[in-house]
Amino acid sequence: MTVNTIKANKNQAKTNRKKNTKSRIQLKNEQKIINAALKLFSRHGFRGATLDQIAHEASLSKPNLLYYFPSKKALYAVALDHVLTIWLAPLKDLDADGDPKTQLATYIDKKMELSRDYPDASRLFAMEVIEGAKILGPILETKLTRLTKNKKNILAKWSKEGKIKKVDGTHLIFMLWAVTQHYADFEAQIESQTGKTLQNSQFFKTAKNSIKSIIFDGIIP
Amino acid sequence: MTVNTIKANKNQAKTNRKKNTKSRIQLKNEQKIINAALKLFSRHGFRGATLDQIAHEASLSKPNLLYYFPSKKALYAVALDHVLTIWLAPLKDLDADGDPKTQLATYIDKKMELSRDYPDASRLFAMEVIEGAKILGPILETKLTRLTKNKKNILAKWSKEGKIKKVDGTHLIFMLWAVTQHYADFEAQIESQTGKTLQNSQFFKTAKNSIKSIIFDGIIP
DNA sequence: GTCTATAGTCCGATAGAC
């Protein structure tokens, strides 16, 4: 719960439960709602998605949805938070003591798996950033900056030791982000051009290998 | 006017002008409106932007805006069409008879200039595709497919002649799209991580050079 | 061509029965 201290659980007071304890039914409904929110917010943005649509997707009534989350904004923030944790995991795993090529290959593979398995999460993140990152802004400037700073140092160390070429770590990271997320965010365009998505395992493999081949060895002989 | 045969000019009949002729004031207002629409649709999506905001940005009243464009949807379609023309130009210029490295360097440079000079156009395109490309879909499948097919053949030819390495042309094109547009679409994230945007000429230069360096030569020594 | 006023619709949120 990093995005905000949103009182998504204001109703706990009404129950006899201890604080921070939720019934199995509550957890299940909250999860259903978050998944529905992810799906619709990611496709239509904050204002484009409606609570009616989300409630219908979660097989609940609109007032019942608002029983679990106090407002549309609160639900959006929780969905965003849900996304960020998933999304930053691969970068966290980048290990200074590992072999650079192996480490970066693993990063690309993991990120492509996320684009395949959680495309909605990627699109929600993309929508929020394109809209100006009004809610995610503070998080990006603290949590993400700390993480990228750390990883830029690792890339700089590898570069200094001659293990990778002399490259600007910042732009290399941007490039890795851009290329891997592109397959989720621009799925509609990719499907229109190839007739395939990452769900096609052969296409998935070719995409991963093409990216790694170009990033590692370039295209000029 | 490729997106749709939208009757944006239904009012021409009221005037004494010849068909397809508009006064200087009409053209100027239409341009103001399209630019305002680009700005707001690109930031908030179709539903997220309001005609009030767009009219205010264009210094017009809402009914006056609707005098020039018959509906919100029609305005959106015209703005999208406006974007596509700008956006496809650099790829069109890729010349089979030129030197591959020079040709691709020029493409990257031009695309980065577009990301710097027309970030709104890039974001509008991104929004539309993320939302499922409902309006742009038919265009992508015809116009864009024809163009990419042509350019994939050029890349395949270069590869066969040993001028570039053996790479999958489709994924190389996706990679070039992803990396160059990333700087416009994810501007908020990039600014949060670097404190800079492409408006900073030093940053712009470093970004361009980093991309070309990695695409051409890779990062593994 | 441009405005004010408003019709008609949709949406977020609440009230209150069960």
Next chain:
DNA sequence: GTCTATCGGACTATAGAC
């Protein structure tokens, strides 16, 4: 906890004066 009904505000689009 879940529902039906509804309030109040915001938005697209139109009517009609100038």
